[in-house]
Amino acid sequence: RIENFFGYRLDLTAEFSNSLNRLYITRSNCDMNITVIALENGKVELRSCVHSLIFAMHTDGNLISKSQTKIFRMIVSKDCVKFVNDFIRYIAALYFYTRKIYINLSSVKCIHNLASDYGVTAIRDYCDKLFYKLLPQDQSFKHQLELYNYAEAVEDSFLKEICLKYFAWNCEAFSKSVVWYEMAGEELDALLQRSDIVIENEFRLFQAVEQWVIENERAEMVDLLMSKIRFHMMSPEQLVSIPYNSNLYEVFQGIFTTRLLEAFEFHSVPVQKLKYYRNISEASYHPRIYTSPDWSTLLHIPTPAPGFNHSYTHQPFYGALVPYREQLDTGYNPYHPSPSSFFHTARHMSQLYISNTLSWSAHYHTNAQGCRNSNVICPYDTYPVATLSTAPSRQDNSIAYQNQILIVCEDRYISFVQDMKNSSAVLPLLNTTALFLFACSSGVTSLRFVVRPYYIQ
Structure with a gap:
């Protein structure tokens, strides 16, 4: 006969996580040495000792767990060196030992980079989801541009598109920030190709681009960048003011004249005739997102x-x-x-x-x-x-x-x-x-x- 007695369970799983964390901190009986080397100068920045058995329990294919030796070297760019200790402690200790990690806007780039380089796919994928949440936190746009530059360096098209979309949707504030002038010419060109730029009007965008050229002394970029400005979307009053008020017009009059004439043509020729001579499906004939x-x-x-x-x-x-x-x-x-x-x-x-x-x-x-x-x-x-x-x-x-x-x-x-x-x-x-x-x-x-x-x- 089965007795229906109530029983009680002793559950110490919460302490197990703390015990593993203490194991990492004390390095007791550790048997795997990790050496961190700066990419730029080859200098050893950090040494740490971990437990190979703990790493071997993870099957996500990360390079540390797959290592067949007791010595593992990590090559890290210098701007991420300050996060290396956190990476080892929080990635190795808290992720591998307790499967927890804390990531913020300051650390997400380096942690994403380290996770990508060393195959910690769970953390890399988690960072991909965090970008959407973290980008709005910095009103200066400094971290957003750093992440965009990082995305270009590692050829991460996913992150690059996220950053470009954030710049485009918030271009009104971005174009007034100091960081606007820190964009590379190729980056600004990529942004100007988008139709989802949110800005007061096209003339305001033209002024921001003109100021970027002047501040960065990039005269060789004028033709390329002005080809992305949609002069057709400016009012005749704004167009006629450019020869008199633009700081670039006198030097680059030839570049501006053709575009201004085509814009005035847009404002004076009915579409029934215009479409026979011009390709009105081109971006220059379509508005961006104007908030005026x-x-x-x-x-x-x-x-x-x-x-x-x-x-x-x-x-x-x-x-x-x-x-x-x-x-x-x-x-x-x-x-x-x-x-x-x-x-x-x-x-x-x-x-x-x-x-x-x-x-x-x-x-x-x-x-x-x-x-x-x-x-x-x-x-x-x-x-x-x-x-x-x-x-x-x-x-x-x-x-x-x-x-x-x-x-x-x-x-x-x-x-x-x-x-x-x-x-x-x-x-x-x-x-x-x-x-x-x-x-x-x-x-x-x-x-x-x-x-x-x-x-x-």
């Missing part, structure tokens, strides 16, 4: 009041449940209209359409009730949803729109850019720490709706 009031509006997202709850009380209005009066001021009250903004733009970037304006309405609907209270059609199955629509008007079959929403975090940086499809875009809850491309731990503060017209080929 001429092409965008900023919609602030209200934050629920502290202690907000969803208590309801009966009111005589059709017997419905209505929130208490003091709750009506909270931004996410389902019985209020959704946050909205109304603005006007020209139909197209060309001066031919300057007097042909469109009226736009931007909404952020957190639920169906708020949507209906906004007196708009609400066919959506999923909420929250952002919408950007224009009043019905005579359609121009030669113009289309690639409108986008910028998710702004802390009123400081853009954490995500969302395409609008059929005038709407489904978004995560913005008053939470939703996982956007670039981390936004404190919550989204606003949405910027951007109108982007272009000619159809």
Whole structure:
């Protein structure tokens, strides 16, 4: 007969991790020597002793575990030497011994590099995921540029694209920083090729590039860099000011003249004729993401009041449940209209359409009730949803729109850019720490709706 008695378990697994950590610190009975050598001068920077049995337990293919000898040499670049002791202690001790590691923005480059060089794939893959979270932490852009330079040096296209995307989406702040002038010419050229640069207008980008050329004394880069500036997207007033105000125009007049003439052509020739002589599918005929009031509006997202709850009380209005009066001021009250903004733009970037304006309405609907209270059609199955629509008007079959929403975090940086499809875009809850491309731990503060017209080929 089986007795149904209760038993008790002695569980010391938590102490096991601490015991292994102490084993590393004391080096008791260690049998494998690790020597760290600086790449630049061959100088021995550090010696450490570990336990080969602990390393042998790991099957991720790292070079230390696969070593057949009791002596292992690590070649490390000099700028990462200061992290080597942490790498051995935290990678060897805390990862191999206790499988824990702490990584921040200052150490992620070196730890990623060491993990890549020595085949610690779990840590390398973890660093790849961390880049999105860590990049927004540095408002100076210094660490972001260091990571970009590192990505180029080790030919890491994944990290390079992450950094370029962050520079592009936050180009307004980046172009005003000291680090802007530390970019290499080839790096700036790569950035200027992108259409997802978020900037006030193209003229502002032109001024930033011009100042980069002057500060770095890189006259030989003028033709290459100016070929990436979209002069067509500048207004005639901005274009005509360049010969009088540009510090580069007098010296490089030949480079500017052709581009200015083509831009004025864009503003004066109807698209029906223009497309017979020009390839209007080229990037120069398409806008970037311009945040000026001429092409965008900023919609602030209200934050629920502290202690907000969803208590309801009966009111005589059709017997419905209505929130208490003091709750009506909270931004996410389902019985209020959704946050909205109304603005006007020209139909197209060309001066031919300057007097042909469109009226736009931007909404952020957190639920169906708020949507209906906004007196708009609400066919959506999923909420929250952002919408950007224009009043019905005579359609121009030669113009289309690639409108986008910028998710702004802390009123400081853009954490995500969302395409609008059929005038709407489904978004995560913005008053939470939703996982956007670039981390936004404190919550989204606003949405910027951007109108982007272009000619159809």
